[in-house]
Amino acid sequence: MAAPDHLFNLRNHFYLGAFQSAINNSDIPNLPQEDAVERDCLVYRSYIALGSYQLVVNEIDDSAATPLQAVKLLALYLSNPENKESTISSLKEWLADPAIGNNSTLRLIAGIIFMHEEDYNEALKHTNAGGTMELHALNVQIFLKMHRSDYAERQLRVMQQTDEDHTLTQLASAWLNLAVGGSKIQEAYLIFQDLSEKYPMTGLILNGKAVCCMHMGNFDEAETLLLEALNKDAKDPETLANLIVCSLHLGKSSSRYLSQLKLSYPHHILVKRATSAEENFERAIQSVA
Template identity: 40%
Template sequence: MDELFELRNYFYLGNFPAAVEEGTTIAVESDATRIERDVILARAAIARGNHDEVIQQVSDSSPVAMQAVRLLAMYRKDPAGQREIAELTLREWVADPVSGSNPALLLVAAIVFSEAGNYDDALRCAHNGQSLEHSALKIQILLMIDRADAARKELEGMKRTDEDHTLTQLASAWVNLAAEDADTIREALYTYQELLERHGSTDLILNGIASCQLALKQTAEADATLQEAISRNPNCPETLINMITVAHQRQKPAELIARYFAQLQTVDPGNPWVQSFIAADALLSALVASPPV
């Protein structure tokens, strides 16, 4: 019996309140299971923006898996300020013959490296992990660098391991959404809709549906989906990014778009999308201010 099955499933689907409730009430028998439970609960706290909660609860004497998650919390809280020390520390831990094979450490390292744009190290860490979650993360990284072909190959491996697993279903949706033809994108949409029917609404599922609708030029439907998402959680970065995209496409008032962007900057100032937008805006302002040649 997998004691953490429900907890993992809630986490994978982005149902963090349910994950916390499950994780704080479930009884676990072994130390290894307890550590894995604590790692998932800490990651759920990070996903909800509760970085300080994790930073304060984990000490230098905690298991390496929990120390890795604390490092993730520190990085997510201040990406620019913590990037160098986070990458340096993770490289040391991954190279260590004792800690280097720890699944949670490899997962966190792959996450941090990918968010820092260090895709080679990210892929290496994800590849060295043995779980479906490592494979799913590897697929996300491959899609970031426009390697949909390699991502689909990795997905086939996940399907051979467990075709019905929630992570396999999610990875299938990610890969199909990255396709260029409408029929394949519709397959991604159907997958998200099936997950919605089976598990209910979460930020992850609703944003997945909205992303498919946007890719299919269904902007009105995407708008309606995102309105549901933002009414559930007005502070979800993915929802706010998609709301900005839909607002642009539907030519909504600039004041509304500015409000969404200000909210996004408040809840997730280090978000790569925010940083890219600010950099592009600064470049445009500099070009406008430059005297003609």
């Protein structure tokens, strides 16, 4: 008989974006050492997702296990944009070390960091071999960023063969359906709907449903879902970005959401695009003035 999975609920909280719930419900007694390290990784990654980078940097010391050191590296990378080069340099050193380079958490963090850098080939170098459901799910995301839904679909099939009902398999399926579009949007919506009936509603699920609604032209329903997500986390960048798009389609002002996004996430792709458009507009005005 398979051993009970003590971390099942904790992982699910994390995958679905219920980060505070993951932290609050992480006190699981008598865990084997390997499970305890995975538990701590999930808790610290939840703190990172909530923006508490410094707490993670302060609490993980140099004697911690490799997976925790990798999580600390992610916190350092996200907390200090000026210091990205030295963080990436440390990451590359660790990946080249035969003793730890193949650690699945280290490869996962490498994939996340290189995906942030938009260096998708470098990310895939470390994630493509898979080995865990999270690595497969990250591969799906990377391939979709590269507009290679064919490769993303292959990864999803591997996940479905491993565990069709796994939360990450469901999420990856929804992401792929959204990317493919057309009649697949309805299927993506039903996956998010199913998750919202099984688990507590999170910003991630609400955003998923809202994006499906926008694809189907239901902008009023999308706005309702996004405002509910904003109530859960007023600074969530995806909620703010989706509200900007939704407001434009509804003919409403999006300036407040854009201002919030600029303040909290100045490097967000939507902020970069808006700034670039403003600069181009200014240049155009100057050229005819």
